[in-house]
Amino acid sequence: MELPVKSATYAMKGRQLLHRHGIRAYVGKRSGESGCYYYLNISDKNFAAAEQLLRNEEILK
């Protein structure tokens, strides 16, 4: 599952944050309504925990 983030910088920051919490994430890029954006691809089982961590650090778009 994918979680859009603010930018490439936040994608890298988010990936490292999740890694520190034992969650593996992959960075990807695609385009949407407002143009290009980066996202973190996270497995279903870790999605809720990852989303909370990323939200707490204001990494999500």
Next chain:
Amino acid sequence: MIYFDNGASSHPKPQCVVKAVGDWLRKNASNPGRSGHRLSMEAAELVYNTRVALGDLFGVEKPENVILVPNATYALNTVLLGLFEKGDHIITTDLEHNSVLRPLWHLQSKGVEVSVIKVDFEDDEKTIEKMMRSIRSKTKAIVCTQCSNICGRILPIERIAERKPKDVLLIVDGSQGAGTIPINMVESGVDYYCAPSHKGLLGPQGGGLILINNRIPRPLIYGGTGTESLNPEQPLALPEHLESGTLPTAICAGMLAAANYIKDLGRKKIHSHKRALTDYAYDELRAVSGVELYMYPYASKCLGVIPLNMNGKHSGDTVEYLDQKGICTRGGIHCAPLFHLRMGTQSRGMVRISFGCFNNDREVDQLVRALKNLK
């Protein structure tokens, strides 16, 4: 060859920096933060790691608050032109480089008021007092150097931060201090810190940084950021808000290697080395007949830079003579016009001896011998 022009650009660079730049260009010349393929992602990760390493060096908690720019002049222009407007008042000093002064004069022509205070070479408390007395209701910022590029005088940044009112921003030109004088962005109370990669930070030319600890300035330039491409507005998030256009990844590789090198070596050690070298050079230079040492009485408050002249000569003639002896120094005004006007050396300039972390006492001895032989 002896290189005493580290105030302009440090030389030589640590081998790890040279290797990092070359290796990166061979390995991956893709665009960071623009595409989704693996090479672009690796490049983006390198840029991110550069922010983290530089942030660690300066106590910046959020990597996104480390803005990568082409040089310190660009950094200072971004902050100064991006924060102030007509009616605002800014305080600065007579030790500043034109990278601070020219943007300020430009702002002055647009209705910003600028006060220049004379730095007290002897007593920091008097300098701080002058700054505080200059503050009025419209004062928005104090802008000053961490260490003068022409005389090496260190300013009491932390104490200025302590004494100023909270709503007056402190903007620091760290061009000569970065990499040598430790500063922590959170503990020091500095709001914006600007520095180049290629001086004390020992990185390549073409890189610089802004460390942001307060509100975000308006961008100096607008353009592609690799995100929100259909939005006509510049993205609001840092660092992209202030970083339009492709970042120089190979330069970042060099900055990252340099930051790690400095971290390993330790800024206290670099600082002590430059302190010892400055003291030794002043002691030895005093014995040279005809030498004019402008800052000798304040030597203990100056670091890494010694301005001098010889026998009433034009600085350019002395620099040329030293160059013939294999010693690189810099003459002229050093882009610090107010200091020269104060010292009365605007016509002949000064010879600047500026030390780096790879200089040593034996090189100082050779300089002294050369100056003793100057007719």
